[in-house]
Amino acid sequence: MTNSGTKKKVLWAIVTVLVLVYALFPVMSILATSFKAPSDLTSGTFLPSSGTATTSNYEQILVGDAQGLFLSALRNSIGISLIATFIAVVLATLCAYAIARLDFPGKGLVLTTALAVSIFPVISIVTPLFNLWRTIGLYDTWLGLIIPYLSLTLPISIWTLAAFFRQIPWELEQAAQVDGATTWQAFRKAIVPLAAPGVFTTAIIAFFIAWNDFVYGISLTSTETARPVPAALAFFTGASQFEAPTGAISAAAIIVTIPVVLLVLLFQRQIVSGLTSGAVKG
Amino acid sequence: MASITLNNLVKKYGDGFPAVNDISIDIADGEFIILVGPSGCGKSTLLRMIVGLEDITDGDLLIDGERVNDKAPRDRNLAMVFQNYALYPHLTVYENIAFPLRLAKGKHSEDQVNKLVTEAAATLELTDHLQRKPANLSGGQRQRVAMGRAIVRQADAFLFDEPLSNLDAKLRGQMRSEISQMQRRLGVTSVYVTHDQTEAMTLGDRVAVLKKGELQQIASPRELYEQPVNLFVAGFIGSPSMNFLPATLDGNTLRTALGDLEIPAAKAEKAAGKKVVLVGLRPEFFEDAQLVEDHKRANGTVFTATLTHTEWLGNEQYGYIDFDPAPEVRGLLDNLAREMDADELRPQIVVTLDAASRIRGGREAELWLDTRKLHLFDAESGENLTRDAEAGAELTREANEERAEEIATAQQADGERGTGTGGTGHDTEAVRTGAGHSSGATAAGGKHSAG
Numbered sequence: 237m238t239n240s241g242t243k244k245k246v247l248w249a250i251v252t253v254l255v256l257v258y259a260l261f262p263v264m265s266i267l268a269t270s271f272k273a274p275s276d277l278t279s280g281t282f283l284p285s286s287g288t289a290t291t292s293n294y295e296q297i298l299v300g301d302a303q304g305l306f307l308s309a310l311r312n313s314i315g316i317s318l319i320a321t322f323i324a325v326v327l328a329t330l331c332a333y334a335i336a337r338l339d340f341p342g343k344g345l346v347l348t349t350a351l352a353v354s355i356f357p358v359i360s361i362v363t364p365l366f367n368l369w370r371t372i373g374l375y376d377t378w379l380g381l382i383i384p385y386l387s388l389t390l391p392i393s394i395w396t397l398a399a400f401f402r403q404i405p406w407e408l409e410q411a412a413q414v415d416g417a418t419t420w421q422a423f424r425k426a427i428v429p430l431a432a433p434g435v436f437t438t439a440i441i442a443f444f445i446a447w448n449d450f451v452y453g454i455s456l457t458s459t460e461t462a463r464p465v466p467a468a469l470a471f472f473t474g475a476s477q478f479e480a481p482t483g484a485i486s487a488a489a490i491i492v493t494i495p496v497v498l499l500v501l502l503f504q505r506q507i508v509s510g511l512t513s514g515a516v517k518g
Numbered sequence: 519m520a521s522i523t524l525n526n527l528v529k530k531y532g533d534g535f536p537a538v539n540d541i542s543i544d545i546a547d548g549e550f551i552i553l554v555g556p557s558g559c560g561k562s563t564l565l566r567m568i569v570g571l572e573d574i575t576d577g578d579l580l581i582d583g584e585r586v587n588d589k590a591p592r593d594r595n596l597a598m599v600f601q602n603y604a605l606y607p608h609l610t611v612y613e614n615i616a617f618p619l620r621l622a623k624g625k626h627s628e629d630q631v632n633k634l635v636t637e638a639a640a641t642l643e644l645t646d647h648l649q650r651k652p653a654n655l656s657g658g659q660r661q662r663v664a665m666g667r668a669i670v671r672q673a674d675a676f677l678f679d680e681p682l683s684n685l686d687a688k689l690r691g692q693m694r695s696e697i698s699q700m701q702r703r704l705g706v707t708s709v710y711v712t713h714d715q716t717e718a719m720t721l722g723d724r725v726a727v728l729k730k731g732e733l734q735q736i737a738s739p740r741e742l743y744e745q746p747v748n749l750f751v752a753g754f755i756g757s758p759s760m761n762f763l764p765a766t767l768d769g770n771t772l773r774t775a776l777g778d779l780e781i782p783a784a785k786a787e788k789a790a791g792k793k794v795v796l797v798g799l800r801p802e803f804f805e806d807a808q809l810v811e812d813h814k815r816a817n818g819t820v821f822t823a824t825l826t827h828t829e830w831l832g833n834e835q836y837g838y839i840d841f842d843p844a845p846e847v848r849g850l851l852d853n854l855a856r857e858m859d860a861d862e863l864r865p866q867i868v869v870t871l872d873a874a875s876r877i878r879g880g881r882e883a884e885l886w887l888d889t890r891k892l893h894l895f896d897a898e899s900g901e902n903l904t905r906d907a908e909a910g911a912e913l914t915r916e917a918n919e920e921r922a923e924e925i926a927t928a929q930q931a932d933g934e935r936g937t938g939t940g941g942t943g944h945d946t947e948a949v950r951t952g953a954g955h956s957s958g959a960t961a962a963g964g965k966h967s968a969g
Binding site for chain 1: 591597598
C-alpha cells in the first residue's frame with residue numbers, strides 16, 4: 237500500500253518535471269537571450285557567456301532607440317485589450333444571464349452562433365476586414381482592433397459564463413427575497429458574490445486572447461497609433477542592418493509576459509474557485 | 519405570530535393547467551399544518567404562493583386578516599426553509615444567520631444582531647460553528663443553519679419546503695423531533711410540505727392531503743387515518759398502505775376474493791344499494807386466528823387464505839396474499855395506483871401478524887379480520903361510504919386541544935428556564951443552559967416516541 241503509494245508519487249513527480257521543462261524551457265531560453273549582448277547571440281550557449289550579461293536590450297526598448305516603437309505599442313496593447321475585455325465581459329454577462337435564467341426561443345441559436353463565430357478561421361476574414369476598415373476609416377485605429385477582438389473574446393466569454401451561471405443555485409435569490417431583500421438586493425447580496433469569480437475568470441481569459449493576438453494586430457494597423465505589442469515586435473531592427481534584433485525582441489517578449497503572469501498570480505484564487513460548493517446539498 | 523387564511527386559491531400556468539385548484543384552508547395561530555401528496559400534486563406550489571414566490575392566479579391569501587396577494591415576499595414577514603437549504607456559500611454561518619437582520623437596515627444595532635444570532639445558534643447547537651463556511655458543514659448542520667436563519671427574525675410564520683428530504687434516515691428522525699420541539703416552544707404558525715407520510719403524521723396538528731392540485735381532506739393525522747374521506751386519502755396515509763379488496767354486497771355479507779366476510783349491519787346499511795364496493799382493510803386489522811384472544815374474536819370474522827410469503831421484522835411480521843380481481847375492478851385499482859405514484863398496484867393483500875405467529879408462505883392458514891374498523895368505498899367515485907364524520911371531527915378537536923396544551927407546557931418550561939428565543943434581556947450563558955435542557959428533552963422525546 238505505502239510502497240505503491242510512494243511509487244505513484246515518484247511517477248507523478250517525474251511526469252510533472254517533464255511537463256514543466258517542456259513548457260518552461262522556451263520561456264527560460266527567451267529570458268536568457270534577453271540578457272545576451274548582440275555579439276553573444278550566436279554563441280550557442282543557453283546562458284549569456286560569463287561576464288557579458290547585459291541589460292542593454294531592456295535599456296534599448298525602454299529608454300533607448302526602440303523606445304518609441306515599444307512603449308507606444310505597449311500602451312496600445314494595454315488600452316485595446318482592456319477595452320475589448322470590458323465590453324466582451326459586460327455583453328457576455330448579460331447574454332449568459334439570459335441563457336442561464338430565461339427560457340426564450342432561439343436560445344440554442346445564440347449559443348450555436350457564438351460557437352460558429354469562434355471556430356471561424358481568423359485569417360479568412362482579415363483581408364475583407366482590411367478593405368472594409370480602409371473604406372470606412374477604421375483602419376489603424378483602436379476601434380478598428382477592438383471590434384475584431386470582440387469577435388474573438390465574446391464567444392468564449394458567453395460559453396464560459398453560461399456554463400458558470402448554470403451552476404449558480406438561483407434558489408438563493410428567492411431565499412434572500414423571503415429573508416427581506418428587494419429584487420436588486422437579492423441579486424447584489426446573494427448572486428453577485430457567487431457570479432464574481434466566474435466573471436473574473438472570463439475577463440482574464442478574454443484579456444489574454446486580446447493581448448496575444450497577432451494576425452489582426454499586424455494586418456489592421458500601419459503606424460504607432462494603434463499597433464499592439466505582438467505586431468510591433470516584428471518591426472524591431474538591430475543597431476545596424478547586420479545585427480539581428482533578437483535580444484531586443486526577447487526583452488520585449490519578457491516584458492509583455494509579466495502582466496499575464498501577474499494577473500494569473502493575483503487571481504488564481506478566483507480562477508480556481510470552489511466558492512459555489514456548499515450552497516446546496518453536497 | 520399569525521393566522522393564515524387561504525380562500526379559494528388557484529394557480530394556473532401559461533398553458534391553463536391548474537397546478538393548484540380552489541384550495542381553502544384556515545390555519546390558526548400557532549398551528550402546524552402539513553401539505554402532503556404525491557409528486558406533482560401542487561403542494562410546493564401552494565407553499566410558494568403563500569410565501570410570495572409564485573403569483574396567485576385567483577383567490578385571496580390573508581395573513582392575520584390582511585390580504586397579501588400583491589405583497590412582495592419581503593413584506594409578508596414569513597420565514598422559509600428550502601429543500602436544499604439555500605445557504606449563502608460566501609458567508610460564514612454567523613453571517614448566514616444574521617443575513618435577514620442585516621437586510622432590515624437600522625432595525626437592529628450590532629449588539630442586538632450579535633445577541634439574536636448567538637441565541638439562535640445556541641438553540642440549534644451551532645455555537646462552535648459560527649465562523650465556518652457552509653461548505654465545511656455536514657448536512658444536518660447546514661439544515662440547522664437554514665433553520666437558524668428562519669428563527670432569528672421574529673417571523674409571523676415558518677414555511678418548510680421538504681426540509682429533511684436531503685438527509686439520511688437517522689438524521690431525518692432526529693431533525694424531525696427537533697423541528698417539532700422548536701415549533702412547540704416558539705408557538706409559531708408553520709406550514710410544512712413533504713411527501714413523507716411519517717413526517718406528515720408525526721409533525722402535523724392537521725394534515726392537508728392534496729391530489730392534482732385539489733384538496734382532498736384536511737384533518738388531524740388520526741382522523742385521516744381512521745376516517746378518510748375517499749380512496750385516495752385512505753390509500754395514501756398509512757404504511758404499509760390500506761388494502762383495497764373488490765367485493766359485492768349481499769345483505770351483511772361481503773363476497774370477496776378472500777371468501778365471504780360477515781360485516782356489522784351498521785356498515786352494510788351505509789353501502790346498501792351499491793353493487794360493487796371496495797373494501798378498505800388496513801394490514802393491522804388482520805391477525806393469525808390462533809393468536810386472537812377469545813374476547814376479541816367476536817369482533818371480527820375468520821377466513822382461510824394461502825399466504826405467498828411472510829416477512830418477519832422482529833416486533834411483527836407481514837404476510838402477503840395474492841388475489842385475482844374481476845376485470846372490471848382491475849382498471850379501477852390500476853388507476854388508483856397511478857394516482858398514488860406507484861407503477862401498478864399488485865392485486866395483493868398485506869396483513870400484519872403477531873411476531874409469534876407460525877403462519878408461513880405456501881400453506882393454507884386461518885386469519886382473523888377485525889370488521890369493526892373496515893371501510894367501504896364507492897367503486898366509481900371513490901367516496902368513503904362508511905365514514906363517520908362526527909367521530910372524525912372529534913379526533914381533530916382532541917388534536918387541537920392537545921396542541922394548545924403542548925404549546926402552553928413548552929412555553930411554560932421555557933419561561934421557567936428564563937429563556938425563550940422571543941424573549942429579551944437574558945445573557946448568552948442562560949441560553950446555553952437552555953439549549954442543554956432542550957437537547958435533553960429531545961432525547962427523551964425520541965425515546966418516548968419509540969416506546
